[in-house]
Amino acid sequence: MLLFLYNRDMEKIRAYLFDMDGTLADSENYYITSTISCFRERGIEKTFDEIRNALVGVTMDAAYDYVARVLGVDVEEGKRIYDDYYKRHPLYYKDYLFKESLEVIRTLKERGYKTALCTMNEQTSVDDFISCGFEGLFDFTVSFNDGVREKPYPDVYLKAMEALGVKPEETVVVEDSVSGIKAGKASGAYVIGCNEADIGTDLSEADKVIDNLLELL
16 A cells, blocks of 8 residues: 555656755765864764764765864864865765766656755765766756755755746655755755665655666666
8 A cells, every 4th residue: 555655656656856965975984984084183082873963964064063073173174174065085986976866857857857966065075976977968957056044944846846847745855864854854856865875874764665777677
């Protein structure tokens, strides 16, 4: 019966809205381990779980605030230290893409669905991600630079729905974080939690949980 209801509801879906980090790329693992290394350079030890709970699904401003608190410095100094670390250890999205990401987005487009990339990361990161073969595959993108409130507010998804001309009940949100799932649910969309990154995030508030992006097809 549950499968029947899921299939029936999916017949009216017109759009898929994707989070980026941790959903289409294994970049959350990169950010967590890099933050651990950044702190370690300053003689501070933090666990994987501590960093995951503090940073997954938050904006860069929230990340800078957290780093500054841990380092015991003001926000500007925390930002300088954090940015310096990433300049020395840059993220290349092509090295962290989930191998199914491109196939899934391309197939959804071929099947006539509208697609959007909705992230609280910076626009420069969105541009880097798109350049990994996703050119022309997203009908709309939303980033932190668009002035939307951070997740768990639903703004990022509501903005995408408005741009795509779809209703919440016609929309699937694909997320990997607690705050992202809350944002998707608050928008009124059907929310799928993707556990492909396998970093121990609680996805139980999603309407459905998948372990591999190919399950979307």
